[in-house]
Amino acid sequence: MAASGESCVSLWRGENDELVRRWRRVTRSPGPGCSVAETAQQCRLAFTKLLQKIQGLPAVLPALPLELTILYNSLLFDIHLSSSSDEELLAGIDYGLTRVLEAYSVPDHSISPEGRWKKLLQEGASKELQAALHQLAALQAALWLVTNRLEAVEDLFRILTGAKDLEPSPCSSHQNELLSLLQTWRPQDSEEYDPLVAQSVRDLKEILWTSAAFLQGIQQLEAGNSTAALAFFKAAAAGLSSKRVLAQTFTLMGCCNLRLGKPQVALQHLRRALQVDFTFLPALHQAALLYRQLELLEAELESLALLYQALDGPMEVTSESVDPHFLIRIERLIRSAQRTPFFAQKCPAGVKYLLAQRCLQAGRAGEAAEHYLDLLAMLQEGPLPQVCQSKMPVLPRIPEVFLEAASALEELAKHEDALVVCEEVVTRTSLLVPKKLRLGPGLNGDEDVLWAKSPGTVQEQRRESLCCILWRAAAHVIQGWACGRLGEAKEAISHFSRSLDDLLRIHFVSADGACNSSAEEEWEKLRLSEMKILPQIRQLALTGRGAQFLELGRDKEALMDFQHSLHVCPDSPSANWYLVHTLWKLGRRKEAAAHWQKFVPKSAPMDEKAEGSFPLYLQSCARQMKFPQAESLIKNMEGFLGGKSLEP
Known part of the structure; x- marks a missing residue:
């Protein structure tokens, strides 16, 4: 045996x-x-x-x-x-x-x-x-x-x-x-x-x-x-490793140094990561983010362009540096770490959006418009995500992408194209805009909005309704300013009025005492995000409509709009200038001079800080809102005040 x-x-x-x-x-x-x-x-x-x-x-x-x-x-x-x-x-x-x-x-x-x-x-x-x-x-x-x-x-x-x-x-x-x-x-x-x-x-x-x-x-x-x-x-990094894992390690070393306040050292590590494995795209994305922090726009745009090109084309596989007969490799043992946000896979549409957004923010409207139009074509090719439910990395909500594209086209004076893009937003959001939206703490449901009424979704549904109203109102505002620049004053007034009508669908109610802490928290989130945009859209619509009334010689109606605009945003430089100008045109010169002395000399027609407070898709309208006849008005007011005393 x-x-x-x-x-x-x-x-x-x-x-x-x-x-x-x-x-x-x-x-x-x-x-x-x-x-x-x-x-x-x-x-x-x-x-x-x-x-x-x-x-x-x-x-x-x-x-x-x-x-x-x-x-x-x-x-x-x-x-x-x-x-x-x-x-x-x-x-x-x-x-x-x-x-x-x-x-x-x-x-x-x-x-x-x-x-x-x-x-x-x-x-x-x-x-x-x-x-x-x-x-x-x-x-x-x-x-x-x-x-x-x-x-x-x-x-x-x-x-x-x-x-x-x-x-x-x-x-x-x-x-x-x-x-x-x-x-x-x-x-x-x-x-x-x-x-x-x-x-x-x-x-x-x-x-x-x-x-x-x-x-x-x-x-x-x-x-x-x-x-x-x-x-x-x-x-x-000192141990036995493949090229891919070594690139991951250098990328993470770059992230550590960035957090430690050493951006230049971080950049060196990201470059080493790409030298080891040029197909490791998260290193390229982290480099673009770092260039943005260092305010190196050209380098940032170049990195994003390379990242988009790599994502959009066939992926090359870097050969391993370890012995090919190894059965157990490091990638297998560290797979739980691949879920770290630093290695999140970007989609081509998301990177294309970053390119478009950064160009628009930098005032490079031509490049921005080209990128936005490419992005809109990408969104239209496959099944277009639902207007309120896009889950693409980096991308904002789909209507905001359309509105930013329209804003870039407006910067290039392509007004007809901007009108078409905005009309797409109006069409796609119209079925989702309620007749009336009641907002405020303590509301447990809304009979005017046709949604499911499960307790966990009421606040989110109300927020979606608010977003749809704001998107459509913003689209009408951009259309209004585009028509104004085309010389179509009546059509512009019509768009501005539609925007204001949309905003009137929103009704605010006070707390009824039956509100719990979670409802209060959700309401505060609404107030801090979407609710900040509402007065900005109203200000742009009122000031824009008032300017078009002036073009048509309807000065009294223009005056009312400028007054309402100042009621919404009392510190608006443009609305104050337009108000003084309109009072002067109406012959109410003492009132114009009094308002002038109170506000206008202390403010520029439209400072960059006020312009930057608007969402990206409204900043072109904010720039158009600047009062165009400042020098002439200044001469009139200085001449008038030189011979008159307004002391009581």
Whole structure:
């Protein structure tokens, strides 16, 4: 029987070694008839069958080193091909440890995985088993890293090393225990007579080191500890890594330095990331954000243009710098970290919008209009997202994109095109605009808005209705100013009036005492965001309509609009200038002079700060609102005041 057992072990050993040699041949010089992926799949199936044969017999001590090595090789291919879940892979390791305990006649009832490792490594496993157990322990650590169980990995390596005489880790953070343990761990070298393995445990140790440093860096960065995170990322950059992971590491080092107030150092790290892997687009996006912070507009626009070009074209894959026969790679172990916001994948439409927005903000209307029109074409090509439910990264709500595009066209004096774009907003929002919208704390429902009435959605539905009203009102305002510049005063007045009519749909009510704290909080959010835009639209509509009334010689109606505009925004420079001008035209010169002395000399016709307070899509209208006859009015008022005293 003993001879028969030795014969089986010898046969199993031969199968194991032949499979490993086949894998090494294919990965080092792939032949035309068999791909690396196909060979990996074949080896996985062969190792699985071989393991089933061995584990179909009772566990015996002489065969255990080979059995654990075959289990190790089988799991390597399983992890590489992701053919089993992490739970199934961990269960395979647990079963292997259970068979070792059975061979030693050690009861295995209610022992945790950590307890099994401690019992085997510290209390009884023979020297012949140590190398195979360390191989399995490395896989156990790798699978725990995948699920971000860093404390469990640390406990395991404390058992493997005995946690004595720890060497100092190159990471200066206080949370460097795991890296110190990995540095101290000395897995046994494979001897000539040992079964072959598809990936050496020493290579796996290097990958564990880099992964542990990288994951701890992510933890510290998310916790806001940029200094500690930077130390971990420096350690990860010094370890064995692929080009992609090294680019990720340099990108995160750039983010840490930026948070630490070192933008130039951050820029150097982002450049290194792109030098290592020019296809790693999050580094390009972070560079664009950094250029914006440094107010380097040309560099920012160039980065965004490159990012859009890369996203819009076929993606190139950077070749790996690690040995191609590695079955377990760092990317597999740090996949939980790929969800960090720093690596969020951008969509082409989102980057195109950033280009358009930045050009418009910088006053480069021609480039902005071109980008906006490209973006509108992109939105129209596929299924257009619902007007109130776009979830594209970076993009604002779809109607705001249309309104900003119209604003850019207005800057270029392409008034007819701006009118068409705004009409699209009017058409798409009309079905969503309620006849009346009651706003205020304490409202539990609104009979005038046809929405579902579940408690969790009432506030959000009311906010959506408000947004639709404001978007349509803003579209009419832009149309009004466009018609005015085309010399179509009556049509302009009509658009301004429609905008004001839309705003009259909004009714404010006072609290009724039945409001809870969450409703108050939602109401405050409304007041701080959308509600800020409402008086701005009303001011633009009233001032614009008043200016068109002046063009038609309807001075009294113009005066009423300017007065109402000042009631909405008392500090509006343009409305004050228009009011003085209209009073002067009506022959009410004392009133004009009194108002002049009170306000106008203290204010520019339209300062940049007031203009910048408007949303981007209304800033072109705000610039058009400037009073155009300032010099003439100043001469009239100075001449009048030079010979008259307005003292009571």
